[in-house]
Amino acid sequence: MLDKKIFEQISDLELKYNEPLSQYTYTKVGGPADILAFPKTVMALEQLIAQARENGVPVTVLGNASNLIVRDGGIRGVVILLEKMNRVQIAGYTIEAQAGAGLIQVSEIAAAHALSGFEFACGIPGSIGGAVFMNAGAYGGEISEILASCKVIDQNGNLSVLTGQEMHWGYRQSIIREHNLIVVSAKFELTTGDPMLIKKEMEKLNTLRASKQPLEYPSCGSVFKRPAGHFAGQLIQASGVQGFRIGGVEVSKKHAGFMVNVDHAKALDYEQLIAHVIEKVKENSGITLECEVRIIGDK
Template sequence: MLKKEDFEKFPEMTVEFDSPLSEYTFTRVGGTADFLAFPKSNTELLEVIALARETDTPITVLGNASNLIVRDGGIRGLVILLEKMAQVKIAGYTIESQAGAKLIDVAKIAQEQALTGFEFACGIPGSIGGAVFMNAGAYGGEISQVLASVKVIDEQGNISNLSADEMKFGYRHSIVRDKNLIIVSAKFELKSGDPQQIQNEMNRLNNLRASKQPLEYPSCGSVFKRPSGHFAGQLIQEAGLQGKRIGGVEVSKKHAGFMVNIDEGTASDYEALIAYVIEKVKANTGVTLEPEVRIIGEKL
């Protein structure tokens, strides 16, 4: 297991010890991480991963900690936050972005470069790595539609590139989760467009999001996958669960597909409310909802 003194090898890298992850998650819940590291380059990332593996320390990599619930017991071992790895490069119609870059920022850069195809991501509060990991999407667009290739690190510490076809994308799924890969960066192939038209579409989507989603509260975004032939939010609403609250977490009154932290909620509150909603929707409709949000870490 890693020790504090091991990080003396990385004088340029920010490292926190026994750090409360609630300060970084969009839900504002989560216990502590034993070690929380913020690498700034591929070299630092590879070196700290290699050190963790040499010492048999578990590794958890997070992008922007948005579509995520960290349990109240926290995460043992090394947690790596990639937010400082956020460089974005443009070459023709191709955008190459490090994993820690925010989707919202990349969408804005694409607009400024008159590149269209990334507008759907303009309001998604996640990172490039997280979006590729789960094939994030909104308003008819998905990462799989614009992705060209991904640079990943495997469990042996080797770097390789995967094409879009090799990613085996599905609904909110990619091969990255199956093979326990770490995303370093991604390339996207976009098309030439008119900057004003692109901005107009981004404005339209952001207005839609603001009018329909509870952006004023901490949340993990959309909680459930879309069941075949249905909409999760509609099923939850029809079951009379809007406004249902457990602890400090509530099914949003604005959009039933969201759960919001309205009063110092905990991860346990989130999990209990998710289980309750699944049970009640199943009883009401026969449909079993499946969580889209990732739930990781240890229970208290």
């Protein structure tokens, strides 16, 4: 039996018990977390991880829960949201942002300081930690292209620094994901630019995003990885499943690469619809789509 009191002596740590994760995920689905923790400092995060390991409590970090599906049974142990660790600092051409800072927020701060390189992330509804974890990218840019270094905590609660060269970057992949590390903060090397041109590029990307993506509904973002030489959305369209619905989840009529919560969906609806789309695309094209979104938790 999990002792829910073991973390209460840690300073700068907010705790909630049996908290529905549907209140925090972008899909608006997900069962309860045994313990939902909001550390406010690096020290609190280190102590939380160390205490969890000492007591054999599983740890799950959600970032800001934008590119994942939490199953209806919820998540056992302690679930960490880093949204209160969101400080952003600028020194010359470098921005250092804590893991809980939003990509949109950081891109706007960069633009305000005439720093270029972060424009591609101006519409991504993720956190810095999650973006580094999965090497987030959009419109021809990726986190791997601008990250200089990041501070991480391992499963023993130890803090270390990784350089961009040590990150084992891949498509939606990094050493963070490989070794289940926790991003504390990240440092980005940018270049100077014309503030007006930077803002203009961001406005263009946001307009493009709004015109193509179903932002009016809860979703987990782009569901599938891009297959080599193809676009997932086009394969789904060609398979005749755009607009198909299971339960409260629908393959978006606006962009087939998205699945939207249109009517009080459950996580199971998402999982069943994902499996159906993979099957139909395989039948039609011979290509097996791979999930980009993470699916975690108990059924």
